[in-house]
Amino acid sequence: MYDSVTNRRSFIKKMAMLSAITAAASMFPGIVFASEQEKGIPENANLDWKKGPCRFCGVGCGILVGTENGKAVAVKGDPNSSVNKGLLCVKGYHQIMCIQSKDRLKTALVKKNGKYVETPLSEALDLVASKMKESIAQNGKDSVAMYTSGQSTIPEGYIASKLMKGAIGTNNLDCNARLCMASAVTGFLTSFGADEPMGCYEDIDHADYFVTWGNNMAEMHPVLFSRMLEQKAKRGAKIIDFATRTTRSSTASDKSILFEPQTDLAVANAICYEIIQNGWVNKSFVEKHCSFSKGLTNIGYGLEDKFKFTDKPEKIDFEAYKVFLEDYSPEKVAKYSKVSVKDIKYLAAIYGDPNKKVVSYWCMGMNQHTRGTWINNLVYNIHLLTGKISQPGNGPFSLTGQPSACGTAREVGTFTHKLPHGVVMNEKDREMAAKIWKVPVDRIPSKPTYHATEMFRAVDRGDINFIWVQATNPLVSLPKTSRYRPAMEKKSCFVVVSDVFPTPTTDVADVILPAAWHIEKGGLYGNSERRTQYWQKMVDAPGEATADTWMFIEVARRMGFEDLFPYSKENHVEEIYNEYRQFHEGAKHGMAPLEVLKKESGAIWPYVNGKSTQWRYNAKYDPACSNDEDFHFYGKPDGRAVIWQRPFEDAPEKPDQEYPFWLNTGRVVEHWHTGSMTRRIPVLHQAMPNAYVEFHPDDAKSLGIRNGENIKVTSRRGSCTLPASINERGLPTKGQVFVPFFDENMLINDVTLDSFCPISKEPDYKKCAVKVERA
Amino acid sequence: MPIKSYLAHPITGRKEELMTALISLGQCEVIPAENQNILALVTDTQTEKEDEILKEKIEALSSLKLLALVSGFNTPQ
Numbered sequence: 002m003y004d005s006v007t008n009r010r011s012f013i014k015k016m017a018m019l020s021a022i023t024a025a026a027s028m029f030p031g032i033v034f035a036s037e038q039e040k041g042i043p044e045n046a047n048l049d050w051k052k053g054p055c056r057f058c059g060v061g062c063g064i065l066v067g068t069e070n071g072k073a074v075a076v077k078g079d080p081n082s083s084v085n086k087g088l089l090c091v092k093g094y095h096q097i098m099c100i101q102s103k104d105r106l107k108t109a110l111v112k113k114n115g116k117y118v119e120t121p122l123s124e125a126l127d128l129v130a131s132k133m134k135e136s137i138a139q140n141g142k143d144s145v146a147m148y149t150s151g152q153s154t155i156p157e158g159y160i161a162s163k164l165m166k167g168a169i170g171t172n173n174l175d176c177n178a179r180l181c182m183a184s185a186v187t188g189f190l191t192s193f194g195a196d197e198p199m200g201c202y203e204d205i206d207h208a209d210y211f212v213t214w215g216n217n218m219a220e221m222h223p224v225l226f227s228r229m230l231e232q233k234a235k236r237g238a239k240i241i242d243f244a245t246r247t248t249r250s251s252t253a254s255d256k257s258i259l260f261e262p263q264t265d266l267a268v269a270n271a272i273c274y275e276i277i278q279n280g281w282v283n284k285s286f287v288e289k290h291c292s293f294s295k296g297l298t299n300i301g302y303g304l305e306d307k308f309k310f311t312d313k314p315e316k317i318d319f320e321a322y323k324v325f326l327e328d329y330s331p332e333k334v335a336k337y338s339k340v341s342v343k344d345i346k347y348l349a350a351i352y353g354d355p356n357k358k359v360v361s362y363w364c365m366g367m368n369q370h371t372r373g374t375w376i377n378n379l380v381y382n383i384h385l386l387t388g389k390i391s392q393p394g395n396g397p398f399s400l401t402g403q404p405s406a407c408g409t410a411r412e413v414g415t416f417t418h419k420l421p422h423g424v425v426m427n428e429k430d431r432e433m434a435a436k437i438w439k440v441p442v443d444r445i446p447s448k449p450t451y452h453a454t455e456m457f458r459a460v461d462r463g464d465i466n467f468i469w470v471q472a473t474n475p476l477v478s479l480p481k482t483s484r485y486r487p488a489m490e491k492k493s494c495f496v497v498v499s500d501v502f503p504t505p506t507t508d509v510a511d512v513i514l515p516a517a518w519h520i521e522k523g524g525l526y527g528n529s530e531r532r533t534q535y536w537q538k539m540v541d542a543p544g545e546a547t548a549d550t551w552m553f554i555e556v557a558r559r560m561g562f563e564d565l566f567p568y569s570k571e572n573h574v575e576e577i578y579n580e581y582r583q584f585h586e587g588a589k590h591g592m593a594p595l596e597v598l599k600k601e602s603g604a605i606w607p608y609v610n611g612k613s614t615q616w617r618y619n620a621k622y623d624p625a626c627s628n629d630e631d632f633h634f635y636g637k638p639d640g641r642a643v644i645w646q647r648p649f650e651d652a653p654e655k656p657d658q659e660y661p662f663w664l665n666t667g668r669v670v671e672h673w674h675t676g677s678m679t680r681r682i683p684v685l686h687q688a689m690p691n692a693y694v695e696f697h698p699d700d701a702k703s704l705g706i707r708n709g710e711n712i713k714v715t716s717r718r719g720s721c722t723l724p725a726s727i728n729e730r731g732l733p734t735k736g737q738v739f740v741p742f743f744d745e746n747m748l749i750n751d752v753t754l755d756s757f758c759p760i761s762k763e764p765d766y767k768k769c770a771v772k773v774e775r776a
Numbered sequence: 777m778p779i780k781s782y783l784a785h786p787i788t789g790r791k792e793e794l795m796t797a798l799i800s801l802g803q804c805e806v807i808p809a810e811n812q813n814i815l816a817l818v819t820d821t822q823t824e825k826e827d828e829i830l831k832e833k834i835e836a837l838s839s840l841k842l843l844a845l846v847s848g849f850n851t852p853q
Contacts, residue, residue, distance in 0.1 A: 010777070014779055014818055017779050017846075017847050018781060018807065020846050021846045022816050025812070025814055029812045029814065032809050032811060034807050034816060231811060
């Protein structure tokens with residue numbers, strides 16, 4: 002009794018401290034309580050500390066997990082990690098609390114007569130393999146699909162790709178990184194011919210200005226934002242927040258500039274106009290290292306099933322580009338962007354000043370955009386025109402949302418068009434994959450099939466009869482879930498979901514496979530700055546919960562592909578990584594050996610001659626540069642980065658008389674994406690228990706809406722009822738409402754539109770038209 | 777047996793002093809923010825009366841600018 006009261010009291014004290022810390026995090030963006038991490042460590046504990054990356058966002062903070070008697074009992078920031086230097090955010094140091102959740106999936110569940118029945122894992126895997134084989138036999142290889150995640154480890158993504166593309170022979174593999182990062186990929190490929198940022202987080206220590214484009218870093222990348230605030234305090238670095246909503250990042254910035262949704266395209270062009278008009282172009286850089294191109298215009302929005310688009314790039318010259326920009330003078334753009342002429346000129350002057358170093362940061366605001374590829378290109382244009390790129394403190398930097406959107410989705414290539422090196426459309430890339438995988442080259446199809454949105458449309462149409470969803474929760478995170486939830490419930494498709502916890506997606510599964518969490522398996526993640534990080538298994542998973550990689554291998558073997566998946570259960574992570582590394586050998590993308598990753602807190606690729614490459618394309622830092630110049634954009638055959646002529650085009654759906662508000666959706670600091678993990682962490686759940694709909698106070702007043710009142714938000718697709726939030730977490734501009742998407746009980750994605758960028762196929766979650774009324 | 781948590785805002789430049797003063801009062805657990813002028817504070821007392829007295833002592837500290845209550849719990853004796 003004494004023990005239980007004491008334990009309860011000590012638990013309550015911890016909860017009280019966590020409440021205070023969470024409250025502080027709400028008030029001060031980027032606040033860090035490093036010593037809090039030590040408080041959770043039991044007295045006289047004999048902890049074994051193991052290093053790894055954080056389970057949550059794409060920053061990729063290094064963590065140390067303290068284990069005792071086979072249980073994870075403490076987490077602290079890894080002081081040896083150059084990413085976070087020992088700091089963590091509120092999600093980071095609470096992360097292990099979710100794995101003890103009472104509703105943890107510990108056994109396989111198979112739906113029989115409408116009810117889930119606990120089933121031995123081996124039997125469930127037999128069923129999964131037989132259903133896959135049955136579907137292929139009856140309806141062909143393209144009737145089966147796999148939908149994975151930017152939270153999948155590198156070995157998980159690699160085995161998924163090898164199983165689908167190399168063994169079965171279908172390109173029906175895509176992942177949730179399509180929903181967050183695809184526009185960044187196509188932006189990099191079209192401008193530079195090679196994916197992922199050229200710079201690294203050390204840029205923060207050198208930049209004079211940080212311009213954040215539609216990016217609430219204080220809540221989404223808090224540790225990086227705290228590093229920026231430190232530079233602001235120490236060196237007087239300035240933060241300029243350019244967004245459609247006032248957030249904690251805006252209030253902590255030196256200047257907040259608001260723009261009308263979608264008009265970032267026009268403002269970016271206006272900045273380039275000003276740079277040229279004022280003679281701020283770095284002429285020698287542009288002449289030596291850049292070319293100019295234009296693509297097709299009026300390219301559509303992907304709203305119809307089976308939408309197809311292929312761009313047709315055409316070379317232009319600087320003069321033609323200059324003429325094109327005449328439509329984007331600050332005076333013209335100010336009229337529809339709602340950004341003043343003065344503010345456009347202010348932004349241009351920051352980029353144009355040759356004595357100031359500038360880093361641009363962005364994430365979902367630019368990527369989840371029906372012209373996502375274009376806006377990525379346009380921000381690159383600004384940096385290319387001024388030559389502010391690939392140098393410490395100067396560069397465009399696309400941040401990732403998920404812990405391995407880069408390492409797994411983009412580098413391993415769990416997209417329909419990708420291979421671990423290159424793309425399925427390229428014969429040489431297919432030959433390389435076939436050689437390493439030891440499969441006939443003609444087994445790998447040369448045409449991509451379904452990107453994420455189209456994959457679930459195909460499920461709805463009955464074109465996909467088997468789908469395996471791994472480490473993601475699409476029935477909360479897809480746009481227009483009002484269509485895709487009923488689609489996944491159809492009998493025409495057998496649904497397998499592997500996850501750690503029950504979710505609205507496991508609710509529609511025919512088989513639920515219990516997955517091991519992050520530290521219950523070994524693996525590797527790759528973060529936003531090209532850093533690959535390894536961790537070893539730290540604790541056992543409960544019950545029959547198993548690493549996803551191993552479940553993929555077991556199913557592959559049951560399907561008759563034993564010879565292609567010869568890995569051992571004990572060492573499969575190491576064996577798979579060593580096989581995968583072969584795809585990237587060389588100075589342009591060499592991956593660090595596992596021995597190095599075991600010792601160090603990650604290494605940045607290209608890893609050449611025992612060294613990480615921090616700034617690509619700059620001959621001073623990057624050994625892959627071979628043109629005897631200062632810079633070499635070697636991703637393009639001519640070694641030149643492309644400055645793209647891309648116009649402003651409107652959003653597919655805008656507020657009108659019937660649906661008079663813009664709807665913007667996003668995230669909050671307390672919760673990780675769809676909340677399946679963080680809502681099981683009591684202190685985070687208490688701090689942010691449910692979603693809400695934010696109003697501008699003037700809109701709330703004119704509609705007579707009070708704080709906390711239930712409001713029905715309705716679009717042409719569906720509706721969602723949430724409490725109103727006025728002058729609380731964020732402040733949308735007039736005529737706009739904002740809703741976070743973490744809450745499975747308030748599914749705002751029933752309301753959103755499944756339009757996407759025709760080049761990247763990434764949906765736009767930031768703009769559609771809605772009406773609001775009291776519920 | 778009240779347990780309460782607060783955010784304690786020190787007077788500029790006196791964060792360390794406030795932290796030392798709070799710890800020396802006893803019944804206080806303090807965690808300073810690394811990069812902001814603020815302390816997270818948890819008080820743990822036996823009775824409501826004791827809690828009131830402790831709060832008065834905290835509020836009398838000259839290095840304290842503002843004390844903001846975040847949460848309060850009461851556990852059985």
